[in-house]
Amino acid sequence: MRNVLRTWRDEIKKTFSGRADAPPDWTVRLADGDDAGYHLPGSAVWAVHGSMTPIVGGIRTLLMQSLHPGALAGVHEHSNFRDDPLRRLANTIRWIFTVTYGSTAAAEEATRRVRRLHEPVQGNYLNNDGEVRTYSANDPALANWIHLAFTDGFLAAHKLWGGDVPGGADAYVREWAQAGRLMGVEDPPLTEAQLRSQLDRWYTQGGLRADARVRETVEFIRDAPLHPLLRPGYRILFAAAVYSLEPRYREMLGLSVPRLGRFPLPVRLTTKVVLGVVHLALGGPRRQMGPSETAARQRLKRLGEPVADVA
Numbered sequence: 001m002r003n004v005l006r007t008w009r010d011e012i013k014k015t016f017s018g019r020a021d022a023p024p025d026w027t028v029r030l031a032d033g034d035d036a037g038y039h040l041p042g043s044a045v046w047a048v049h050g051s052m053t054p055i056v057g058g059i060r061t062l063l064m065q066s067l068h069p070g071a072l073a074g075v076h077e078h079s080n081f082r083d084d085p086l087r088r089l090a091n092t093i094r095w096i097f098t099v100t101y102g103s104t105a106a107a108e109e110a111t112r113r114v115r116r117l118h119e120p121v122q123g124n125y126l127n128n129d130g131e132v133r134t135y136s137a138n139d140p141a142l143a144n145w146i147h148l149a150f151t152d153g154f155l156a157a158h159k160l161w162g163g164d165v166p167g168g169a170d171a172y173v174r175e176w177a178q179a180g181r182l183m184g185v186e187d188p189p190l191t192e193a194q195l196r197s198q199l200d201r202w203y204t205q206g207g208l209r210a211d212a213r214v215r216e217t218v219e220f221i222r223d224a225p226l227h228p229l230l231r232p233g234y235r236i237l238f239a240a241a242v243y244s245l246e247p248r249y250r251e252m253l254g255l256s257v258p259r260l261g262r263f264p265l266p267v268r269l270t271t272k273v274v275l276g277v278v279h280l281a282l283g284g285p286r287r288q289m290g291p292s293e294t295a296a297r298q299r300l301k302r303l304g305e306p307v308a309d310v311a
Contacts, residue, residue: 009281011227015089023291026094030295033103036305038178041297044171048158049100050293052275057157058089059221059241063253064149066217067208069125070135070142076213078121078137091117099179101296111182128206140186145207147180147188148199155192156244161272203248210252218253233274240271 180188
């Protein structure tokens with residue numbers, strides 16, 4: 001039993017960081033740098049990204065992003081997500097945490113790295129009117145959709161399973177708009193109302209689509225190639241992501257909230273339990289800083305910035 005628990009814990013760590021024995025090297029380097037970065041302790045971004053809710057938010061984001069045919073074409077035609085999905089996840093986590101916790105220079109270099117990787121991701125797709133459209137992963141319009149899906153996904157998950165957000169939802173949208181600007185988004189939303197308005201515009205203008213390729217992607221996300229010990233918990237987290245979606249997007253994706261006969265399953269409760277268990281596996285029973293936050297606080301202390309202790 002002890003070996004099973006150790007394997008389970010190690011697999012969780014490898015899923016999110018790429019290794020089980022130590023934090024990734026890039027997290028340690030977040031202690032370097034000559035300024036405080038874009039986000040500080042006590043910010044809305046630190047509150048959301050330092051919790052466990054981004055696990056659900058990330059799954060939800062992937063589902064939402066798949067509704068844009070250009071974004072989906074880029075993934076299917078220019079990545080090896082089927083063969084090595086965890087590498088793509090690890091690269092995304094690296095960028096998110098570097099922008100969240102790193103110095104300005106680190107955040108900008110991480111973004112340049114991602115945009116360089118995006119340069120060859122170009123091609124064509126048919127829009128909903130049968131017209132040929134070009135796509136590019138660095139196109140501002142496509143980056144806008146990706147940013148909206150990310151911001152909405154992380155915020156929705158945190159509202160359901162996270163704690164208070166300093167300054168509320170508007171503060172998170174406003175602070176994380178900087179990440180959108182780094183990625184070339186020209187008009188990122190600055191309030192939750194603007195976020196809703198921009199999402200509505202994509203929906204009503206017919207830029208989204210659910211087709212066979214979307215269904216294939218949804219099934220891949222539903223049955224992600226994880227270690228067998230992680231799959232029971234992941235099924236609950238997938239159900240949580242579906243639960244958090246607006247009904248119109250659930251319908252487009254062909255998904256529904258899990259039920260047991262006439263009764264809905266207690267997704268909110270079971271998700272809270274699973275996130276708590278993951279937290280125990282990654283850290284400890286109480287609020288414990290991850291390696292990225294720890295490194296960021298070391299940098300801030302070195303620079304003489306006020307850094308409150310974590311309870």
